[in-house]
Amino acid sequence: DRPLRDVIASGAGLDDTGWTQPALFATEVALYRLASSWGITADLLAGHSIGELTAAHIAGILNLNDAAKLVTARARLMQALPTGGAMAAIQATEDEITPLLTDGSAIAAINSPTSSVISGDEDAVVRIASAMEEQGRKTKRLTVSHAFHSPHIDPMLDEFHTIAAQLTYNEPQIPVISTLTGRQATGDDLRTAQYWTDQVRGAVRFADATTTLATLDTTTIVEAGPDGVLSAMVQ
Numbered sequence: 001d002r003p004l005r006d007v008i009a010s011g012a013g014l015d016d017t018g019w020t021q022p023a024l025f026a027t028e029v030a031l032y033r034l035a036s037s038w039g040i041t042a043d044l045l046a047g048h049s050i051g052e053l054t055a056a057h058i059a060g061i062l063n064l065n066d067a068a069k070l071v072t073a074r075a076r077l078m079q080a081l082p083t084g085g086a087m088a089a090i091q092a093t094e095d096e097i098t099p100l101l102t103d104g105s106a107i108a109a110i111n112s113p114t115s116s117v118i119s120g121d122e123d124a125v126v127r128i129a130s131a132m133e134e135q136g137r138k139t140k141r142l143t144v145s146h147a148f149h150s151p152h153i154d155p156m157l158d159e160f161h162t163i164a165a166q167l168t169y170n171e172p173q174i175p176v177i178s179t180l181t182g183r184q185a186t187g188d189d190l191r192t193a194q195y196w197t198d199q200v201r202g203a204v205r206f207a208d209a210t211t212t213l214a215t216l217d218t219t220t221i222v223e224a225g226p227d228g229v230l231s232a233m234v235q
Helices: 004-010 017-037 051-058 064-080 094-100 122-134 151-164 193-201 206-215 229-234
Strands: 086-090 105-112 115-120 139-141
Touching: 004 017, 017 051, 017 064, 051 064, 064 151, 086 122, 094 105, 094 115, 094 122, 105 122, 105 206, 115 122, 115 151, 122 139, 151 193, 206 229
Parallel strands: none
Antiparallel strands: 086 115, 086 139, 105 115
Protein backbone atom coordinates (compact mmCIF):
# COMPACT_ATOMS: atom_id res chain seq x y z
CA ASP A 1 0.00 0.00 0.00
CA ARG A 2 3.10 2.24 0.01
CA PRO A 3 6.11 2.14 -2.31
CA LEU A 4 9.05 0.53 -0.50
CA ARG A 5 11.38 3.21 -1.83
CA ASP A 6 9.34 5.88 -0.01
CA VAL A 7 9.51 3.95 3.26
CA ILE A 8 13.29 3.58 3.00
CA ALA A 9 13.80 7.24 2.06
CA SER A 10 11.53 8.68 4.75
CA GLY A 11 12.15 6.14 7.50
CA ALA A 12 8.46 6.31 8.42
CA GLY A 13 7.40 2.84 9.56
CA LEU A 14 10.83 1.40 8.88
CA ASP A 15 11.06 -0.01 12.43
CA ASP A 16 8.00 -2.21 11.79
CA THR A 17 9.26 -5.64 10.77
CA GLY A 18 6.68 -5.72 7.95
CA TRP A 19 8.70 -2.96 6.30
CA THR A 20 12.15 -3.67 7.80
CA GLN A 21 12.59 -7.06 6.17
CA PRO A 22 11.67 -6.03 2.59
CA ALA A 23 13.79 -2.89 3.03
CA LEU A 24 16.82 -4.91 4.13
CA PHE A 25 16.38 -7.36 1.25
CA ALA A 26 16.03 -4.57 -1.33
CA THR A 27 19.04 -2.67 0.03
CA GLU A 28 21.25 -5.75 0.18
CA VAL A 29 20.35 -6.89 -3.34
CA ALA A 30 20.90 -3.37 -4.68
CA LEU A 31 24.31 -3.11 -3.01
CA TYR A 32 25.40 -6.46 -4.41
CA ARG A 33 24.23 -5.52 -7.91
CA LEU A 34 26.10 -2.21 -7.63
CA ALA A 35 29.29 -3.97 -6.54
CA SER A 36 28.86 -6.47 -9.37
CA SER A 37 28.63 -3.62 -11.86
CA TRP A 38 32.12 -2.60 -10.68
CA GLY A 39 33.41 -6.13 -11.19
CA ILE A 40 33.27 -7.11 -7.50
CA THR A 41 31.59 -10.50 -7.20
CA ALA A 42 31.40 -13.16 -4.50
CA ASP A 43 33.08 -16.57 -4.34
CA LEU A 44 31.03 -17.43 -1.24
CA LEU A 45 27.86 -16.02 0.30
CA ALA A 46 26.37 -15.93 3.79
CA GLY A 47 23.45 -14.00 5.30
CA HIS A 48 22.30 -13.16 8.82
CA SER A 49 18.58 -14.00 9.28
CA ILE A 50 16.70 -12.10 6.54
CA GLY A 51 20.08 -11.67 4.82
CA GLU A 52 20.14 -15.38 4.06
CA LEU A 53 17.19 -14.85 1.70
CA THR A 54 19.28 -12.23 -0.08
CA ALA A 55 22.14 -14.73 -0.30
CA ALA A 56 19.79 -17.38 -1.71
CA HIS A 57 18.65 -14.97 -4.42
CA ILE A 58 22.17 -13.81 -5.31
CA ALA A 59 23.25 -17.46 -5.50
CA GLY A 60 20.45 -18.15 -7.99
CA ILE A 61 18.50 -20.49 -5.69
CA LEU A 62 15.46 -18.18 -5.85
CA ASN A 63 14.68 -15.84 -8.74
CA LEU A 64 13.80 -12.25 -7.81
CA ASN A 65 10.02 -12.78 -7.88
CA ASP A 66 10.11 -15.87 -5.67
CA ALA A 67 12.63 -14.33 -3.29
CA ALA A 68 10.44 -11.23 -2.97
CA LYS A 69 7.38 -13.42 -2.28
CA LEU A 70 9.21 -15.26 0.49
CA VAL A 71 10.60 -12.08 2.03
CA THR A 72 7.28 -10.25 2.05
CA ALA A 73 5.41 -13.30 3.39
CA ARG A 74 7.96 -13.62 6.19
CA ALA A 75 7.62 -9.93 7.01
CA ARG A 76 3.82 -9.83 6.79
CA LEU A 77 3.29 -12.91 8.93
CA MET A 78 5.72 -11.71 11.59
CA GLN A 79 4.11 -8.27 11.66
CA ALA A 80 0.71 -9.90 12.24
CA LEU A 81 1.92 -11.78 15.32
CA PRO A 82 1.00 -10.38 18.74
CA THR A 83 3.57 -7.90 19.97
CA GLY A 84 5.39 -8.52 23.19
CA GLY A 85 8.29 -10.62 24.25
CA ALA A 86 11.82 -9.35 24.40
CA MET A 87 15.31 -9.83 23.01
CA ALA A 88 18.69 -9.13 24.59
CA ALA A 89 22.31 -9.35 23.51
CA ILE A 90 24.47 -11.06 26.11
CA GLN A 91 28.21 -11.45 26.52
CA ALA A 92 28.07 -15.22 26.97
CA THR A 93 28.50 -18.46 25.10
CA GLU A 94 25.76 -20.79 23.88
CA ASP A 95 26.77 -23.38 26.48
CA GLU A 96 26.48 -20.84 29.30
CA ILE A 97 23.01 -19.67 28.27
CA THR A 98 21.37 -22.98 27.30
CA PRO A 99 20.84 -24.26 30.89
CA LEU A 100 19.01 -21.01 31.77
CA LEU A 101 16.43 -21.25 28.96
CA THR A 102 12.74 -21.94 29.58
CA ASP A 103 10.01 -23.23 27.25
CA GLY A 104 9.19 -19.64 26.31
CA SER A 105 12.72 -18.53 25.48
CA ALA A 106 15.45 -19.46 23.04
CA ILE A 107 18.84 -18.48 21.71
CA ALA A 108 18.08 -16.33 18.68
CA ALA A 109 21.63 -15.85 17.44
CA ILE A 110 25.23 -16.78 18.16
CA ASN A 111 27.09 -13.87 16.61
CA SER A 112 30.59 -14.51 17.94
CA PRO A 113 32.16 -16.99 20.36
CA THR A 114 31.22 -14.72 23.28
CA SER A 115 28.22 -12.80 21.92
CA SER A 116 24.74 -14.29 21.85
CA VAL A 117 21.17 -13.01 21.55
CA ILE A 118 18.28 -14.45 23.54
CA SER A 119 14.62 -14.07 22.66
CA GLY A 120 11.18 -14.96 24.01
CA ASP A 121 9.03 -14.25 27.05
CA GLU A 122 10.01 -10.94 28.62
CA ASP A 123 10.31 -12.30 32.15
CA ALA A 124 12.58 -15.12 30.98
CA VAL A 125 14.80 -12.78 28.95
CA VAL A 126 15.10 -10.34 31.87
CA ARG A 127 15.91 -13.17 34.29
CA ILE A 128 18.63 -14.65 32.07
CA ALA A 129 20.16 -11.23 31.40
CA SER A 130 20.17 -10.44 35.12
CA ALA A 131 21.86 -13.76 35.91
CA MET A 132 24.59 -12.96 33.41
CA GLU A 133 25.01 -9.42 34.74
CA GLU A 134 25.59 -10.86 38.21
CA GLN A 135 28.53 -12.72 36.70
CA GLY A 136 29.92 -9.44 35.38
CA ARG A 137 28.77 -9.93 31.77
CA LYS A 138 27.57 -7.12 29.55
CA THR A 139 23.93 -7.28 28.40
CA LYS A 140 21.83 -5.03 26.19
CA ARG A 141 18.07 -5.09 25.70
CA LEU A 142 17.24 -4.84 21.99
CA THR A 143 14.58 -2.51 20.64
CA VAL A 144 12.30 -4.89 18.74
CA SER A 145 8.60 -5.25 18.06
CA HIS A 146 8.61 -9.05 18.33
CA ALA A 147 10.70 -11.82 19.87
CA PHE A 148 12.31 -13.14 16.69
CA HIS A 149 13.77 -16.67 16.38
CA SER A 150 11.88 -17.83 19.47
CA PRO A 151 8.68 -19.76 20.35
CA HIS A 152 6.78 -16.49 19.77
CA ILE A 153 7.24 -17.14 16.02
CA ASP A 154 5.54 -20.56 16.10
CA PRO A 155 1.99 -19.39 15.15
CA MET A 156 3.18 -18.21 11.71
CA LEU A 157 5.17 -21.30 10.73
CA ASP A 158 2.42 -23.35 9.04
CA GLU A 159 1.29 -20.57 6.73
CA PHE A 160 4.86 -19.58 5.98
CA HIS A 161 5.68 -23.19 5.07
CA THR A 162 2.67 -23.32 2.72
CA ILE A 163 3.86 -20.21 0.88
CA ALA A 164 7.47 -21.40 0.74
CA ALA A 165 6.31 -24.71 -0.75
CA GLN A 166 4.86 -22.90 -3.79
CA LEU A 167 8.24 -21.52 -4.91
CA THR A 168 10.83 -22.89 -7.33
CA TYR A 169 14.27 -23.70 -5.92
CA ASN A 170 17.34 -24.04 -8.12
CA GLU A 171 20.90 -25.28 -7.69
CA PRO A 172 23.11 -22.52 -6.26
CA GLN A 173 25.48 -20.91 -8.75
CA ILE A 174 27.60 -19.52 -5.90
CA PRO A 175 28.25 -21.59 -2.74
CA VAL A 176 26.30 -20.40 0.32
CA ILE A 177 27.32 -20.86 3.95
CA SER A 178 24.11 -21.61 5.86
CA THR A 179 23.65 -19.67 9.08
CA LEU A 180 21.06 -22.25 10.17
CA THR A 181 23.69 -25.01 10.24
CA GLY A 182 26.89 -22.95 10.19
CA ARG A 183 28.18 -25.12 7.35
CA GLN A 184 28.37 -24.86 3.57
CA ALA A 185 24.92 -25.58 2.14
CA THR A 186 24.55 -28.97 0.48
CA GLY A 187 21.67 -31.05 -0.84
CA ASP A 188 18.31 -29.58 0.16
CA ASP A 189 19.79 -26.78 2.29
CA LEU A 190 18.12 -23.48 1.26
CA ARG A 191 16.07 -25.39 -1.33
CA THR A 192 12.97 -26.60 0.53
CA ALA A 193 10.03 -25.06 2.34
CA GLN A 194 11.09 -26.91 5.50
CA TYR A 195 14.54 -25.34 5.43
CA TRP A 196 13.14 -21.80 5.34
CA THR A 197 10.59 -22.65 8.03
CA ASP A 198 13.39 -23.95 10.27
CA GLN A 199 15.50 -20.91 9.36
CA VAL A 200 12.88 -18.38 10.50
CA ARG A 201 12.53 -20.19 13.84
CA GLY A 202 16.03 -21.48 14.60
CA ALA A 203 19.07 -19.71 15.97
CA VAL A 204 21.23 -17.72 13.55
CA ARG A 205 24.59 -19.50 13.81
CA PHE A 206 26.60 -16.59 12.42
CA ALA A 207 29.74 -17.38 14.46
CA ASP A 208 29.81 -20.92 13.06
CA ALA A 209 29.30 -19.62 9.52
CA THR A 210 32.18 -17.17 9.97
CA THR A 211 34.41 -20.01 11.21
CA THR A 212 33.46 -22.00 8.10
CA LEU A 213 34.39 -19.04 5.90
CA ALA A 214 37.79 -18.94 7.60
CA THR A 215 38.38 -22.66 7.04
CA LEU A 216 37.64 -22.11 3.34
CA ASP A 217 40.55 -19.65 3.16
CA THR A 218 38.35 -16.58 2.85
CA THR A 219 40.57 -13.47 2.89
CA THR A 220 38.15 -10.61 2.18
CA ILE A 221 34.60 -10.29 3.52
CA VAL A 222 32.26 -7.54 2.31
CA GLU A 223 29.16 -6.64 4.32
CA ALA A 224 26.39 -5.64 1.91
CA GLY A 225 23.84 -3.96 4.14
CA PRO A 226 22.78 -0.63 5.67
CA ASP A 227 25.25 -0.76 8.58
CA GLY A 228 28.53 -2.31 9.67
CA VAL A 229 27.42 -4.42 12.64
CA LEU A 230 28.42 -7.78 11.18
CA SER A 231 31.85 -6.57 10.11
CA ALA A 232 32.79 -6.03 13.76
CA MET A 233 31.47 -9.49 14.67
CA VAL A 234 33.46 -11.14 11.89
CA GLN A 235 36.69 -9.66 13.22
